[in-house]
Amino acid sequence: MKYLLVYPTHANLQEEFERYDAVGIDVATYPARTTVDTKLQLTNCWNTEADQAEAVGFPVGKTVCFRCEQREQCLQQGYLQQLITASEADVALATHARVQYTSFEELSGDRDYITVHEDPVQLLNPTVALSVADLEVVQNHLQQLLSDPFWLDWFGDGISNDADGNQYDAQSKQIQRERYLQVTHILTDVVDELSQSVHQTQQTTAWEPLETIKLPSGYESFLWWTTKMSQRKFSGTPWRFLLSAIRGDLLRSTIIVVQKHVAGMKQGTTRLQKSILGVRENHPPHGKTVWFNDATLTIERLQGILGRPVQNGTPDGCLGQKKFSFQYVRDITRKTSLDVTVALMRGVLAKHQHYRRVGVITHRPQLQAIERLEEFFRQRIVMSTYYGSGEERSSNAWYQECDLILVLGTPRVPSQAVLEYLIQVGEQRVACTDPTWDDVLWQATTHRGDLKTWTGRGYHEERWRAAHRDLVRAALIQAIGRGRTVLEDGCDVIVLSNEECGLMVIDDETPRINDSAMEVLLHLQQLTATKSNKEILEKVAVSSQEIAQSLAQPLRSVRRSLADLESFHLIQRHGQRSGWSLSPVPNSPPTSSPDPTKEIPHARCR
Structure with missing residues (x-):
């Protein structure tokens, strides 16, 4: 048998290629055509005119390749040679974009089995x-x-x-x-x-x-x-x-x-x-076995796109959670101040100090907040990416490299994106109507076991609301899914969003550490280091008065910052008058952490 496996990005293909190649399977990847060396692909095209034609929408094969002076070199060791190798391999790996632009029917060829991973809408209806x-x-x-x-x-x-x-x-x-x-x-x-x-x-x-x-x-x-x-x-x-x-x-x-x-x-x-x-229309040819692996697209939507019956192979039941994932109802947008994002990241990282390998998924502009974190926070972040990169919805590296993933913000889209999606999935008449965007209510179970209602924003019209959920909620769920929380070796996930995403909600104020508190902490570090000499650092105490005088700040504001830092277990008090010192970093989760084995009902919208 011959197989075609389709993934969102070339990084995904590289992961899968290494897996199959390691066990001796005849596998090859459909390459990206590139005229410059990249992280994943060496130069395999030596004609920049191909880039120019492609950039304005012309098919490269019909406009440049057939008369290219480097064609023989390309057939021997370049892009065309790599295409031939992939087409002949027992297992061929291709990106969504490859199937989208080459056509499903052409790539399927003599393949007996095809599997498409993640959201297939743009692939099926480009x-x-x-x-x-x-x-x-x-x-x-x-x-x-x-x-x-x-x-x-x-x-x-x-x-x-x-x-x-x-x-x-x-x-x-x-x-x-x-x-x-x-x-x-x-x-x-x-x-x-x-x-x-x-x-x-x-x-x-x-x-x-x-x-x-x-x-x-x-x-x-x-x-x-x-x-x-x-x-x-x-x-x-x-x-x-x-x-x-x-x-x-x-x-x-x-x-x-x-x-x-x-x-x-x-x-x-x-x-x-x-x-x-x-x-x-770019649908798979009839007579082929095609398996769609997507955790968010409904079978009704897929059948509507394909215009034919689809067998639902998802087994009944629900896998138990081996790791926990929960949500703070606090959103971060692309335009949220970096100062606010930094304060929230400090707070979450401080509240969960026992996690030493942290991944971050957020909006692209908010990635700058990582660089603004203090070194003892920043060094714990081992992976990061942004919504829309492709790595936030398909890579398996996250749960293998991290023990906690922070999903910060909601991958919202403008109304025109929802309109275009409606057109794409065959709801053209609905797309031509004027929807109402206003307050919507959603419910979720809190960490105290209560069912609570929150107010969010959304469309009142059913089909617009469903399309919006397909785009926004699905992207959020995919980011959360990088934690693979149903696996024993998965990792925990914390979400900051005001969008319903089916998680238990921590009904407390979202933790944050502002610049004033951070300044007090850094100064306490300096003072304890100065006083420590040969003593153990955590046992050296500095009074509130000393810190206030050294910073030239009011004693009341310094005490407020010290109380905040103590609540995060970053510092500890030595009696009422003996002063403050740094707290040791915990090696295990605090007893107040949510129980990952507890059954949590899914959130509900209305």
């Missing part, structure tokens, strides 16, 4: 986007091709040269160029009509191309050549959308209209922002 600005550039380009004398002469030129350099009329060449001219007229009509529709519509609406045709051989290469010759600049990949539209490859397409706040203007000032989104 989206192609087009901005209004890029649409205008394409429109101008096509109009130039049909009006500029240089291009008109080119379309009408059927002269070729023979081996001796003699010119002759080549009928096949003339027919090809006439066909290119005909297709360019059709493509121009489609683009002009789309542009008119975009400018006229004032709300999100479905769109279909006027006409679809089979493109003649070499037409994509012709368009890429004319784009280079005219030195057109694009901000996205417009040709991917337009080529899909003209070929009839789009399952559906939509002109999206949303209200956007105008930066620098008074509150409430908005403008209409328009864009175009297409959805392609």
